[in-house]
Amino acid sequence: MIRENDGMDEDVAIRLRQVITKLARQLNVSSTGEGLTPSQASVLGLVVGRGPLSISELTDLEGLNPTMTSRVLGVLDTMGLIERTPDPSDLRSASITATQEGRRRDERIKARRAAVVSAAMDRLPAAQQKAITAALPALEALRNELARAVDTPPAGAARR
Secondary structure, eight states: OEETTTEEOHHHHHHHHHHHHHHHHHHHHTTGGGTOOHHHHHHHHHHHHHOSEEHHHHHHHHTOOHHHHHHHHHHHHHTTSEEEEEETTEEEEEEEEEOHHHHHHHHHHHHHHHHHHHHHHHTSOHHHHHHHHHHHHHHHHHHHHHHHHHHSOOTTOOOO
């Protein structure tokens, strides 16, 4: 229940978080058909969609620690899915782009995930399908607010 001026009821907030977490886990399973972990598939998707990106940009966007980002990029590089181009002005830095094979694999992952969601939606009653579709703008706004909350620590708190 939504309480005016007090924000969302704690039970509703907990249910929402649990549903989102479980949905994300279930969708991540669909990336394993391409021989990638969910983190590898996510990083590849970022590089395909937003590349070229620096390693630090990927670390920030993905919310991974730098060591994990380097490991993920190492695997993607070994698989021939990305290319690293050193920055001539700073040899410690590199620009990451997707290869043709990386773009093809990302496309298959996205198609598989879309098919899984579409098939599940098709099994729901029409009223629930409409409710989920109508909720998308609000969920997208919630995602943006959560991102802002992570980027803006409370007053007096140390930034991570």
